[in-house]
Amino acid sequence: MVSGFRLYVVWTGMILTIIRIALKTSRNPYHALFLLRSLVIERKSIHGNAGRNKAVKSDSKYYWSINIPGWPSEKFNYFIANEFRRIISPETGALQTMIFSITNVCPLNCIHCYESDNLANSNRLSLNELKSVMGKIHEKGIRHIQFSGGEPLCRLNDMIELMKYSGNSTDYWVSTSGFGLTPEAAAKMKTHGMTGVIISLDHWDEDRHNAFRNHDRSFYWVKEAAKNCHEVGMIVCLSLCPVREFVTEENLNKYYLLAKQTGAGFIRIMEPMKTGRFKGKDILFHAREAEILSDFMNKCNRNPAYARFPVILYGGYHQRKTGCYGAGNRYMFIDSNGNYHSCPFCRNMLGNVRTESLDLAITKARGSGCQLFHKA
Ligand code: SF4
Known part of the structure; x- marks a missing residue:
């Protein structure tokens, strides 16, 4: 830091x-x-x-x-x-980021899985199809890619091929449960230009995190993954999906301390959304949870006492002030079946990479906007 x-x-x-x-x-x-x-x-x-x-x-x-x-x-x-360029031409301004699910496979079974409808035992998009999507992303001028899944580590070699394909002009991050992120996997990703790794950790308590992820080795793998990424010099970001009961000062402080101990540089807080296994459930934040998290973020990012602690990124704070940055504004999402969506949590099937151009998908996403956070 x-x-x-x-x-x-x-x-x-x-x-x-x-x-x-x-x-x-x-x-x-x-x-x-x-x-x-x-x-x-x-x-x-x-x-x-x-x-x-x-x-x-x-x-x-x-x-x-x-x-x-x-x-x-x-x-x-x-x-x-x-x-x-976006200021000069707001209507046609370029996307900055693509979140790209590259696999349907995942060893976990998380209670909140946003991709649950698409998970399977084998991949639906071939490596060649993934490469052709990378070509479209690159052609569109997008130079920031976040690989996701399923579990992208289940397709490590193909992910490396994709990074080689689009070259070192692009910034790569990967969202992972940490499962299987061995020292060898970390070294391979670093060698091929991975900037950082976003590892999901949903509770400071081992048993509760494992229950959330439905796997008794999940917490162990978070810590292993963070350690292995550090050793090769990749940035570690922990990703927290806090359910309403978790959002207390005490839990957040304990989580923050644990994140510092794992050497994380960032913590990304993703509010629960009605997608995947949370579809139809009463999980959205009330004003109180958003307020507690916003205060926590501002305190941790601005108070000199926390200068050596991770930076907190809480999109919900900014989305409530200025509207959403997804939905073809600054980023979009391609799921593991190759379907375009406004973002991983706003599922609205804007076409498939096999049949639809990225341009058309972006236009449709801008037309539909974010379902939850509207421009102020
Ligand atoms: S949320 Fe991620 S890690 Fe969990 S089951 Fe879904 S794809 Fe796998």
């Missing part, structure tokens, strides 16, 4: 990079100022006046989020230039 004066120096360097990209994008100083001002307004509408007082350093790059490439890098420059 980086904080204090060092972070200030890094922040200054990054701002200078952003100014340079604004000037390069518009070639007119007044218009460049407009772009910069718009970016600042957008950022303030999301985060408020106080930013995060820490960042994660990995391979000489600094990360404020798992959704933005590390600075300094060409991928970061590309991301910022894309943000400016």
